[in-house]
Amino acid sequence: MNQMSGPYFGPYGGRFVPEALIAALDELAAAYAAAQADPAFGAELERLATVYSGRPTPLTEVPRFAAQAGGARVFLKREDLAHTGSHKINNVLGQALLTKRLGKTRVIAETGAGQHGVATATAAALMGLECVVYMGLEDTQRQALNVARMRLLGAEVIPVKTGSRTLKDAINEALRDWVTNVEGTNYVFGTAAGPHPFPAMVRDFQSVIGREARAQILAEVGRLPDAAAACVGGGSNSIGLFSAFLEDTSVSLYGFEAAGDGVETGRHAATLTGGSPGTLHGAKSYLLQDADGQTIESHSISAGLDYPGVGPEHSYLKDSGRAVYRPVTDAAAMDAFSWLTRSEGIMPAIESAHGLAGAMELGRELGPEAVLVVCLSGRGDKDVETAVKWFNL
Amino acid sequence: MVQSVSAADGFGAGQAIARARAAGRAALIAYLPCGFPSLTASIDACRALIRGGADIIELGLPYSDPVMDGPVIGQAVTEALASGFRVDDLFEAVAELAPAGVPIEVMTYYNPVFRRGEERFAADLADAGGAGLITPDLIPEEAGPWITAADAFGLDKVFLVAPSSPPARLRLTASACRGFTYATSTMGVTGLRTSLSGLARPLVERTRAAGAANVCVGVGVSTPAQAAEVASFADGVIIGSAFVKRLAAGQDLESFTAGLREATIR
Structure with missing residues (x-):
C-alpha cells in the first residue's frame, strides 16, 4: 500500500x-x-x-437498476446492511x-x-x-x-x-x-x-469498504471495474472505497457531490466543484467561502452531505486528477432514490442516492461493456419522511 | 515595503508592555470585536477602552466559525457578520484607532488571512497602522507564509500556549512570537468564570522558562480581582468577554477599563 x-x-x-x-x-x-x-x-x-457489524457486506449486482445506467454492469457495495445502517x-x-x-x-x-x-x-x-x-x-x-x-x-x-x-x-x-x-x-x-x-485515520478505518469491494469484484467478474463511485460530503465512504483502487490506474474514481438546487444557484454543497482552498475545522482543503474567507452555508436535501467542507485527501485527488468530482442535484438524487427502490427493492439513503445518480450518468457514458462499483453507503429508512414530502405521497 | 510605523520600530505590543512594566504595572490588553454592534460603535467603544487606560487594543475580526470563543464573543461576532461586516472594515477601524498611539493587535482566525493572502493582509494591516496579529487557530508549524509576511512588514506575531503544551512546544511557540506570547489561563474557550484557573501561573512560569520575554494571560479573566491576580505573575492581562458583555448591555466601558488598569498595578 x-x-x-x-x-x-x-x-x-x-x-x-x-x-x-x-x-x-x-x-x-x-x-x-x-x-x-x-x-x-x-x-x-x-x-x-x-460478529458485531456483520462484515463483509455483500456486493450486489443490480441489473434492473442498470437498465437506466446505459446497460453497464453495476455492483453496489452494501454498507446499508452494516449494523446501524451505514458505513459509519x-x-x-x-x-x-x-x-x-x-x-x-x-x-x-x-x-x-x-x-x-x-x-x-x-x-x-x-x-x-x-x-x-x-x-x-x-x-x-x-x-x-x-x-x-x-x-x-x-x-x-x-x-x-x-x-x-x-x-x-x-x-x-x-x-x-x-x-x-x-x-x-x-x-x-x-x-x-x-x-x-x-483524515488518514478515518480513511484507514473505512478502507475496509474498498478492500472488500476490490476482492469481491475480482471474484465475481474476474477483472477490476472500470470505475469506482461514491457520494462525497466530508468524504469518508468515498475515500474508504477509493483507497483500495488508488494504484489501479485502469480504475477511474468518481465522487459525486450534493449540488442542491444546482451549483449555479449558489444553494448547494458541492465543495470541490464550487469551492476554493481555505481552512475549516482544522484542515486546509476546499470549502465554500466568500471573498472574505467566511464560510458559506451549504444546502442539500441530504443532511449527511450538507457540509461546506471536504476531507483534504479529496482536495488532493481532485487537483492531481486521480479522482473526478461531479455535482448531483437534489432532483437527480431523488430520481435515483426512487429508481433503485422500485427496480431492486433496495431503499438507499439520500446521501448514497447521489452516488447512484452519478453512476446512472456514468454508465450511459461508458456503455454496456463497463463494470461499475458504487458504494451504497447507507439505507434510506431515516429518509422516508423527506421522500414522502418530495414525491407528494 | 518597510513601513515608517511598525511593531519592529517601537510601536508594537512589546514596547507597550515595557512601558507598563516601567510604571510598575502589568499591561492591560482589552479586546472588542470589530463591527459589533456596528462599525462606528465598535470604533467608539475601542476609544473608550483607550481613554480608560488600555495599553493594547485587541481588535477581533469577526469570523463565521470561532471555535476558541464562548457564547458572549460568539454571539457578538455572529451579529457583526449578520449586519454586514467585511474584512475591509477592519482596516478602516485600525486606521481610525491607530493615531491614538496605543498598539492595535488584530485577533483573527486564520482563514480570512489565508483567503486575502498573507502578504496582502500584512501590507494592508501595516498601511492602516496596525501592530500585528493574534492567531488563535494557527500554530507556528502551519504559519510559514504569515511569519514571512509579518517579518517583511515588521508586524507582531502572537501565538498561543496552553496548559497542555509540553516544554518543547512552549519553546517553539515562544521563539515564534514577537510582541508577546498569549497564555490561555485554562483549558477552554473565552468567557467569564467565577475564579482564575490555578493553571495560569505555572503556565506563565513554564513559558518564561521556555524563553518568552513577555507572557500575557487571557481566556477566563474578567474582573478587577482576577486582573490583579494575573498582574502579580504575568506581563499582561487580556480581557475580552467582560468588555463585550458590558458593550452589549450598553454599560460604561471607560470607567470599567480604568478600574482594571488600577488592578494591574503591582
Whole structure:
C-alpha cells in the first residue's frame, strides 16, 4: 500500500486548531500508530467487524437498476446492511477502541443527519463509554427519530443553537467541548476531514469498504471495474472505497457531490466543484467561502452531505486528477432514490442516492461493456419522511 | 515595503508592555470585536477602552466559525457578520484607532488571512497602522507564509500556549512570537468564570522558562480581582468577554477599563 499518512496531502491537511488541542492530537496520532503496529488491535477490530457489524457486506449486482445506467454492469457495495445502517460503524468502532487504549472514558461526536451520532452512541454503549453528541438545533428537529435512537442508546444529545445551527456549528461546538475537556475525552470525528490524524485515520478505518469491494469484484467478474463511485460530503465512504483502487490506474474514481438546487444557484454543497482552498475545522482543503474567507452555508436535501467542507485527501485527488468530482442535484438524487427502490427493492439513503445518480450518468457514458462499483453507503429508512414530502405521497 | 510605523520600530505590543512594566504595572490588553454592534460603535467603544487606560487594543475580526470563543464573543461576532461586516472594515477601524498611539493587535482566525493572502493582509494591516496579529487557530508549524509576511512588514506575531503544551512546544511557540506570547489561563474557550484557573501561573512560569520575554494571560479573566491576580505573575492581562458583555448591555466601558488598569498595578 502506498497510502498517504498525513498530516499533509499535497498542500492540504495539516492542523489548524487551537494550541490547546495539539497535545491531544499528538497523543491520538501516537496511540493510533501504536495500535496499527499492534496485531491485537487489528484482530479486535476485525472480530467486531465480523460478529458485531456483520462484515463483509455483500456486493450486489443490480441489473434492473442498470437498465437506466446505459446497460453497464453495476455492483453496489452494501454498507446499508452494516449494523446501524451505514458505513459509519466501521470508523466509530476503530475510534472507540482507540479511546479505550488512551484510557479515556468519555467520547464526543458531531452529527448532521444523525447516522454518525447513532453509530458513536452504539459503539459507546458497546464499550461502556459516556457519550455526548452535538447536533444542530435544526437537524434535531428534522431528524427526530435519530435523536430518539441516540437517547435510547444512552447518549446525551445537545442541540447546538449557535451560528447556522447545522452540522458545521455542531463541529464547532464539539471542538469547544474538546478544548475544555480534552484530558478525559476523545473526539470521535465522523468523516475523513478535520485536523491530522483524523483524515488518514478515518480513511484507514473505512478502507475496509474498498478492500472488500476490490476482492469481491475480482471474484465475481474476474477483472477490476472500470470505475469506482461514491457520494462525497466530508468524504469518508468515498475515500474508504477509493483507497483500495488508488494504484489501479485502469480504475477511474468518481465522487459525486450534493449540488442542491444546482451549483449555479449558489444553494448547494458541492465543495470541490464550487469551492476554493481555505481552512475549516482544522484542515486546509476546499470549502465554500466568500471573498472574505467566511464560510458559506451549504444546502442539500441530504443532511449527511450538507457540509461546506471536504476531507483534504479529496482536495488532493481532485487537483492531481486521480479522482473526478461531479455535482448531483437534489432532483437527480431523488430520481435515483426512487429508481433503485422500485427496480431492486433496495431503499438507499439520500446521501448514497447521489452516488447512484452519478453512476446512472456514468454508465450511459461508458456503455454496456463497463463494470461499475458504487458504494451504497447507507439505507434510506431515516429518509422516508423527506421522500414522502418530495414525491407528494 | 518597510513601513515608517511598525511593531519592529517601537510601536508594537512589546514596547507597550515595557512601558507598563516601567510604571510598575502589568499591561492591560482589552479586546472588542470589530463591527459589533456596528462599525462606528465598535470604533467608539475601542476609544473608550483607550481613554480608560488600555495599553493594547485587541481588535477581533469577526469570523463565521470561532471555535476558541464562548457564547458572549460568539454571539457578538455572529451579529457583526449578520449586519454586514467585511474584512475591509477592519482596516478602516485600525486606521481610525491607530493615531491614538496605543498598539492595535488584530485577533483573527486564520482563514480570512489565508483567503486575502498573507502578504496582502500584512501590507494592508501595516498601511492602516496596525501592530500585528493574534492567531488563535494557527500554530507556528502551519504559519510559514504569515511569519514571512509579518517579518517583511515588521508586524507582531502572537501565538498561543496552553496548559497542555509540553516544554518543547512552549519553546517553539515562544521563539515564534514577537510582541508577546498569549497564555490561555485554562483549558477552554473565552468567557467569564467565577475564579482564575490555578493553571495560569505555572503556565506563565513554564513559558518564561521556555524563553518568552513577555507572557500575557487571557481566556477566563474578567474582573478587577482576577486582573490583579494575573498582574502579580504575568506581563499582561487580556480581557475580552467582560468588555463585550458590558458593550452589549450598553454599560460604561471607560470607567470599567480604568478600574482594571488600577488592578494591574503591582
